[in-house]
Amino acid sequence: QVQLQESGPGLVKPSETLSLTCTVSGGSISSSSYYWGWIRQPPGKGLEWIGSIHYNGNTYYNPSLRSRVTISADTSKNHFSLKMSSVTAADTALYYCARRAYGDPFDPWGQGTLVTVSS
Amino acid sequence: DIQMTQSPSSLSASVGDRVTITCRASQSINSWLAWYQQKSEKAPKSLIYAASNLQSGVPSRFSGSRSGTDFTLTISSLQPEDFATYYCQQYNSYPLTFGGGTKVEIK
Numbered sequence: 001q002v003q004l005q006e007s008g009p010g011l012v013k014p015s016e017t018l019s020l021t022c023t024v025s026g027g028s029i030s031s032s033s034y035y036w037g038w039i040r041q042p043p044g045k046g047l048e049w050i051g052s053i054h055y056n057g058n059t060y061y062n063p064s065l066r067s068r069v070t071i072s073a074d075t076s077k078n079h080f081s082l083k084m085s086s087v088t089a090a091d092t093a094l095y096y097c098a099r100r101a102y103g104d105p106f107d108p109w110g111q112g113t114l115v116t117v118s119s
Numbered sequence: 120d121i122q123m124t125q126s127p128s129s130l131s132a133s134v135g136d137r138v139t140i141t142c143r144a145s146q147s148i149n150s151w152l153a154w155y156q157q158k159s160e161k162a163p164k165s166l167i168y169a170a171s172n173l174q175s176g177v178p179s180r181f182s183g184s185r186s187g188t189d190f191t192l193t194i195s196s197l198q199p200e201d202f203a204t205y206y207c208q209q210y211n212s213y214p215l216t217f218g219g220g221t222k223v224e225i226k
Contacts, residue, residue: 041160047163105165
């Protein structure tokens with residue numbers, strides 16, 4: 001069964017770049033059936049989709065974040081990554097990675113990783 | 120962007136109650152709607168996909184329906200483990216968008 005695990009620094013300084021990795025086990029990110037995505041949740045608030053990547057390299061971003069976000073995949077390591085530049089305190093959130101098949105919702109999800117933006 | 124308006128934002132209910140949560144899409148999303156359950160900011164769990172299909176392993180007291188651009192999640196008889204926050208999400212088109220959430224609390 002597929003499992004996803006986020007990793008990366010829990011503390012990032014304002015104006016710097018947030019970098020997270022989602023490692024996939026029990027399945028290949030090279031499968032043509034799936035999209036791999038990032039979703040975040042500020043403390044006490046709702047869910048926001050950040051973006052997704054397909055195995056063929058196609059990426060899809062939330063327009064509200066597009067100018068600051070890059071999602072990439074490394075099939076040799078079976079993981080995909082999120083980079084978000086010029087972060088501010090508003091980017092403090094629990095960051096989740098998740099898998100989605102075409103026509104399906106996100107399932108499964110990683111456990112999430114808290115990223116705090118603070119000097 | 121497609122806006123998902125979820126209501127109510129919170130509700131109080133007792134064990135055994137029938138609970139209904141609504142999500143309205145700002146434009147047609149066909150039936151590309153999912154419902155998730157989230158407990159204490161753990162990872163959301165998918166309950167329903169394509170508006171009315173139950174994910175494997177989800178109790179049958181959960182159900183979903185669609186009427187045009189209005190979607191409903193119903194819990195037929197609320198159980199103690201159902202107290203959580205519920206989110207809808209459209210996946211008809213990018214950007215993918217979530218409703219604001221409904222917190223179901225114990226009365």
